[in-house]
Amino acid sequence: MALRSALMTVMVAAAEKAAKALKRDFGEVEQLQVSRKGPSDYVSAADIKTEKMLVAELTKARPHFGFVLEEGGTIAGTDTEHRWIIDPIDGTTNFLHGIPHFAMSIALQRGDEIMAGVVYNPITEDWFIAEKGIGAFHNNRRMRVSARRNLDDAVVATGIPHKGCPGHDVFIQQSQRVMSATAGIRRFGTASLDLAFVAAGRFDAYWEMGLKPWDIAAGVLLVQEAGGFSADLHGPGSPLLTGNILATNADLHSPLRKCILGQS
Numbered sequence: 001m002a003l004r005s006a007l008m009t010v011m012v013a014a015a016e017k018a019a020k021a022l023k024r025d026f027g028e029v030e031q032l033q034v035s036r037k038g039p040s041d042y043v044s045a046a047d048i049k050t051e052k053m054l055v056a057e058l059t060k061a062r063p064h065f066g067f068v069l070e071e072g073g074t075i076a077g078t079d080t081e082h083r084w085i086i087d088p089i090d091g092t093t094n095f096l097h098g099i100p101h102f103a104m105s106i107a108l109q110r111g112d113e114i115m116a117g118v119v120y121n122p123i124t125e126d127w128f129i130a131e132k133g134i135g136a137f138h139n140n141r142r143m144r145v146s147a148r149r150n151l152d153d154a155v156v157a158t159g160i161p162h163k164g165c166p167g168h169d170v171f172i173q174q175s176q177r178v179m180s181a182t183a184g185i186r187r188f189g190t191a192s193l194d195l196a197f198v199a200a201g202r203f204d205a206y207w208e209m210g211l212k213p214w215d216i217a218a219g220v221l222l223v224q225e226a227g228g229f230s231a232d233l234h235g236p237g238s239p240l241l242t243g244n245i246l247a248t249n250a251d252l253h254s255p256l257r258k259c260i261l262g263q264s
């Protein structure tokens with residue numbers, strides 16, 4: 001990246017530092033695939049270790065900001081306006097299975113607004129970054145959401161509720177409608193990268209239900225700064241609060257929403 005703000009420099013440096021250990025851990029997980037016990041304890045340790053490193057680095061740079069963490073919960077800062085929202089390994093199931101499609105997701109929130117976001121896949125070394133009002137970038141290139149206008153041509157990413165989570169029946173009905181109206185559905189397993197791919201114009205849209213703020217906080221800003229928008233799937237609420245998201249360009253939003261929800 002050619003020009004970076006001081007804030008983005010801090011976020012990228014923290015991710016770079018934590019990525020070194022995470023890459024080694026991923027290498028280890030790849031080795032452990034063939035063992036009968038599997039690498040799951042190892043992966044939760046990697047998750048916690050990465051989060052601790054990110055917290056330590058970000059605290060060094062901005063000592064008063066709070067945190068909303070996937071693993072460590074909420075930590076109040078003395079600056080109550082600013083908080084980091086972090087998923088150290090988004091796409092844990094992929095990581096666990098040695099699939100190199102996962103990311104660190106780091107967002108900075110001020111009040112209710114996401115001001116900056118970094119989604120970084122340390123294996124492919126893909127950086128997706130955005131700052132409010134400045135734009136969204138994939139490595140050094142500015143991102144734009146896709147310009148497709150017809151559902152027929154759209155490739156739509158989604159997420160399937162995990163075993164034990166509610167919504168399997170609803171999801172099957174939704175995907176049945178989407179698969180007969182679009183060019184295809186993709187399920188890659190990492191919400192932050194799904195949103196980054198919408199921002200990059202690779203996916204025309206993405207929807208998922210039951211997400212947590214750390215899965216989508218950075219990605220929502222990537223899409224917004226790339227000219228698209230994210231909304232709650234069902235109504236006016238913020239997807240960061242409801243966990244149900246539809247992210248796409250302005251043309252596809254309404255027809256796709258109606259299609260997903262089965263409204264004529």
Ligand code: LIP
Nearest residue numbers: 089090091092093159189190191
């Ligand atoms: C996961 C997401 C994935 C979604 C899962 C889960 P985790 O995050 O990125 O796309 O389908 O429900 O939220 O748990 O790997 O950090």
